[in-house]
Amino acid sequence: MIHPGAVLRKEIQGGKVAPFIGIFDAFSATIAAQHSDNLFYSGFGFAASHYGLPDVGYIAWSDMVKAAWRIRQILPKHKMLVDIDDGYVDVSVACHVSTQLEQMGVAMIMLEDQARPRRCGHYEGKVLLPLEQYMEKLEMVLAQRTDLCVLARTDAAGDEIYRRIERFSETDADVIMVDGIRSIETLREVRKMTKKPLLFNQIAGGKSPRVTLSELREAGAGLTLYSTPCLFAAQSAIGNALTTIFADDGRLPEALHGHSVGVAECSALLQKNMNRHMPMPKTKLSVVEQSC
Template sequence: MRHGNALREEVRSPGTTPLIGVYDMYSASVAAQHYNGFFVSGFGFAASHYGLPDIGFIAWPDMVAFVERLRLAFPSQHLLVDIDDGYVDPEVACHVVQRLERIGASGIILEDQKRPRRCGHAEGKLVLPLEEYLEKLNLVLESRQDLVVVARTDATEEADILRRAEALAETDADVVLVDGVRSIEWIRRIRKVIGDKPLLFNQIAGGKSPRLSLTELTELECQVAIYSTPCLFAAHSAIDTALGELKAADGRLPAFLTPGSIGVRASTELLEKNISRHHPPASALVSV
């Protein structure tokens, strides 16, 4: 099965599909032990690859190269990729979509922001005229073969949110995302105007949206949930703690004896899985 169709079937199955934000190969290696779907978050990638905030610094060849490395290590994982505004130009957006599909991405998110862009949960977002965004979106939809396309609006005015959500639902996009939604009541209002179109909910720690469980999201008829930053923010906290403890101990490494401690052996075993996923068991190679 193609990667796009595999994700599309997952989205259409009962319940809410969680996709975990990963920002580098190591975070993806850890996440793969818990979930079978990744979200390639622009927030996390900008932070990890450039050390910069998610305000438009990402160059599309860097994102494509990262997704290619992910697919090589994780041949079966769903990979939903944040491509921001398609890197401004509609033709570039189509080119990136075709490249991503060729290397095995499962889907992309295309937003209606205009430059200078912002994180979806930040203040000061500006959006393209709806007709201009729809023209770009439709070109992207025509350029894909089986790739899942999530149409995202970053509108902030109440009437514009509903107008755009309804318009996105009328396209051939597979899923609609209204980013920065502020309440359960707003999820219900958006759900009503988009009809039967699958709905995606974005959760980010410290963001504008409520913290909801998958059970709650299923009850609200949200078919997909992306978790943009749990790996990134957990790493931030853990690294800060570890280095603080190292400094306090005058540079002496702690003894890795407590349950859950990570040392060379555990780390290597984790990374070896990224090789073994491409090699079937010896028994599977024996013809009968």
């Protein structure tokens, strides 16, 4: 079997890469997998779903590795990009985590140049690692990977963006990303400085402008990431659903196909994951049996 990282690298080199959709757990991954072959395990989303906390450095590497493993079990044919923040501080930990993720079939990791206490890329108050300290970590991760793609991410601003992009471009990193870009013009300037493939991160309410895929391709970004649409949609939908229930004296809304989900639709979605690694039972289960 060809490693997903090798498959993704070939796609990157060919210039045709489907957008990465940010997910926050196995259920959101199941839904997102119907829209793209590429999934992104977002640190923002994971911190929210696993801990109920903001993305400010609480994630333990072992929690993220276990979470990624669960996604790989149910969606083995999808290519996954996993956010490993700063590699969890230490160089040896960064290498250990990237090795584990590669062995389970993760296609690409994102390694950032923030110092602790780290922040979401679209928060204020970010502090960067000294460039040489980050470069040591990046080079060590690159040296011990085999098929795994590596995305080198900087959270720099101003002229420091270009200094770091120049150094990243001298490595074997597969993709480069500048997070929190405030203008599409900055992306165009970065494109002039490097031949490396560029990824652009879109997050609702973030620092970066809302742009189309066509606009991004014109500006030189070959890869696109939607890091949090599933999480934000879940927050909105759950709030609206509960408001609707209690506005009608606790009556559940009618499950109408295409408008709201009931037990049959949810069970059918989850059954697809079961079918990928387990033979179907000889006797067809009823909807109630499938859901219990």
